[in-house]
Amino acid sequence: MHILVGTxxxxxxxxxxxxxxxxxxxxxxxxxxxYFFRQGDQARxxxxxxxxxxxxxxxxxxxxxxxxxxxxxxxxFGSVPLYAGREYLSAGQAxxxxxxxxxxxxxxxRLMSRWPVIARNAVELLAEELLxxxxxxxxxxxxxxxxxxxxxxxxxxRQAGRKVEGGVLIDFPVSRQDLGEITGTTLHTVSRILSSxxxxxxxxxxxxxxxxxxxxxxISIAEDLYHKGS
Amino acid sequence: MHILVGTxxxxxxxxxxxxxxxxxxxxxxxxxxxYFFRQGDQARxxxxxxxxxxxxxxxxxxxxxxxxxxxxxxxxFGSVPLYAGREYLSAGQAxxxxxxxxxxxxxxxRLMSRWPVIARNAVELLAEELLxxxxxxxxxxxxxxxxxxxxxxxxxxRQAGRKVEGGVLIDFPVSRQDLGEITGTTLHTVSRILSSxxxxxxxxxxxxxxxxxxxxxxISIAEDLYHKGS
DNA sequence: ATCGTTGTTTGATCCAGCGCAAAGAAACCG
DNA sequence: CGGTTTCTTTGCGCTGGATCAAACAACGAT
Numbered sequence: 001m002h003i004l005v006g007t008x009x010x011x012x013x014x015x016x017x018x019x020x021x022x023x024x025x026x027x028x029x030x031x032x033x034x035y036f037f038r039q040g041d042q043a044r045x046x047x048x049x050x051x052x053x054x055x056x057x058x059x060x061x062x063x064x065x066x067x068x069x070x071x072x073x074x075x076x077f078g079s080v081p082l083y084a085g086r087e088y089l090s091a092g093q094a095x096x097x098x099x100x101x102x103x104x105x106x107x108x109x110r111l112m113s114r115w116p117v118i119a120r121n122a123v124e125l126l127a128e129e130l131l132x133x134x135x136x137x138x139x140x141x142x143x144x145x146x147x148x149x150x151x152x153x154x155x156x157x158r159q160a161g162r163k164v165e166g167g168v169l170i171d172f173p174v175s176r177q178d179l180g181e182i183t184g185t186t187l188h189t190v191s192r193i194l195s196s197x198x199x200x201x202x203x204x205x206x207x208x209x210x211x212x213x214x215x216x217x218x219i220s221i222a223e224d225l226y227h228k229g230s
Numbered sequence: 231m232h233i234l235v236g237t238x239x240x241x242x243x244x245x246x247x248x249x250x251x252x253x254x255x256x257x258x259x260x261x262x263x264x265y266f267f268r269q270g271d272q273a274r275x276x277x278x279x280x281x282x283x284x285x286x287x288x289x290x291x292x293x294x295x296x297x298x299x300x301x302x303x304x305x306x307f308g309s310v311p312l313y314a315g316r317e318y319l320s321a322g323q324a325x326x327x328x329x330x331x332x333x334x335x336x337x338x339x340r341l342m343s344r345w346p347v348i349a350r351n352a353v354e355l356l357a358e359e360l361l362x363x364x365x366x367x368x369x370x371x372x373x374x375x376x377x378x379x380x381x382x383x384x385x386x387x388r389q390a391g392r393k394v395e396g397g398v399l400i401d402f403p404v405s406r407q408d409l410g411e412i413t414g415t416t417l418h419t420v421s422r423i424l425s426s427x428x429x430x431x432x433x434x435x436x437x438x439x440x441x442x443x444x445x446x447x448x449i450s451i452a453e454d455l456y457h458k459g460s
Numbered sequence: 461a462t463c464g465t466t467g468t469t470t471g472a473t474c475c476a477g478c479g480c481a482a483a484g485a486a487a488c489c490g
Numbered sequence: 491c492g493g494t495t496t497c498t499t500t501g502c503g504c505t506g507g508a509t510c511a512a513a514c515a516a517c518g519a520t
Contacts, residue, residue, distance in 0.1 A: 405496095405497065405498090406497075406498065406499095407497080417497085417498080418498095418499085418500085421497095421498060421499060421500085422499085422500080424498095425498095425499070425500085435498095436498095437496090437497060437498075438496095438497075
């Protein structure tokens with residue numbers, strides 16, 4: 001089974017084609033905290049994650065950091081500014097030890113004109129990403145922090161939840177600070193919220209480690225089933 | 231000069247090609263307040279604006295509205311869920327009397343495989359849109375209301391500013407409510423902010439009408455040149 | 461073990477901006 | 491023109507969360 005099987009960007013290609021595609025790629029491995037690309041770099045390459053977790057973060061001139069998304073195996077990242085012909089406005093940083101393949105813009109052009117399905121896939125992936133961020137934009141604009149944190153956690157469970165006894169564990173390190181940067185709040189507020197959930201038995205969290213004990217209760221906070229406040 | 235000349239999606243096609251492209255399209259005209267498509271509709275068509283302004287809005291289950299973007303002549307809209315194969319998560323509503331061409335998903339597929347440059351353009355446009363909304367996401371997460379309103383206004387000036395004596399006029403109706411829905415705040419707060427700017431001689435606004443008298447002062451609020459507060 | 465570093469918790473204070481309310485002001489309509 | 495509707499303005503009180511501050515806990519390195 002070829003390493004590119006199961007990647008979103010190359011879905012629809014057969015094995016010989018995947019081999020040709022992979023031949024053009026460069027393989028990169030990064031340890032936690034290291035960068036695949038940095039904010040401000042001229043965008044030259046597009047990445048597809050093979051292993052591990054990568055977070056895409058943006059830093060404001062004032063130094064605030066925002067986590068845009070987490071990328072897992074099979075997903076594409078670093079692509080946006082490449083297509084738009086710009087510099088990276090965000091950085092791609094390994095969260096766990098991670099591995100990815102990367103292609104240059106020119107290589108992607110060749111591949112896409114040879115197999116148009118790749119272009120089709122790219123359009124679809126970007127569209128999905130747009131839908132996702134619009135939803136989060138709307139949440140940020142209209143919902144309070146607790147709900148946003150609940151939503152963010154639910155999303156993490158979906159993307160990276162591993163069932164263990166006692167609940168579902170987010171299977172890579174996530175700090176309070178990270179959750180704050182995902183939801184647009186401070187680590188302090190996140191900490192308070194998690195503490196209150198801990199007391200209610202909904203989660204059980206430690207140092208950069210979050211275990212969700214009652215996923216459906218989390219969802220009911222995220223979606224506000226029955227009641228309004230508290 | 232063909233009507234499709236100058237549209238972003240079909241850049242790079244020559245006149246005979248544009249004629250063929252247009253032959254597949256349906257022409258639609260809408261009066262202010264009318265919808266090109268509604269939230270929840272199955273996404274069937276992609277639009278390219280020819281005339282007027284269209285706003286793309288999203289409504290939350292709780293009834294909050296968010297303005298995602300304004301679309302002007304030559305720009306594509308309604309495309310995202312089409313590519314992602316979903317229903318519209320936002321609505322496209324005419325702000326002024328507006329005109330657009332639209333294509334079905336099947337037609338776009340045909341056109342794209344015949345002239346791959348269209349797919350290429352689509353990728354680029356979606357990428358641009360992603361960069362834009364990420365920037366705004368970051369602003370919403372980290373900046374206060376006055377700055378966000380200043381940014382939003384600056385953007386409107388860039389997209390739809392018309393020079394008149396005494397300043398630059400946003401050349402379509404924008405209410406306080408609209409500005410609130412763009413920046414994620416309430417019409418009250420927007421009104422207060424505009425009043426204070428009015429006193430400082432920066433803008434001069436009326437009923438759904440905004441004239442920017444000192445664009446560079448607006449920008450200095452948006453970008454926070456020299457000082458921090460007020 | 462011990463120290464230094466990095467992440468977490470919790471308290472106390474403060475304020476930007478929301479929600480509510482009510483009164484103008486401009487446009488629209490018959 | 492008078493009545494209605496749609497926008498805008500402004501005041502007031504309240505509060506969600508930011509900010510500031512300090513102690514605490516877990517981990518890594520030596």
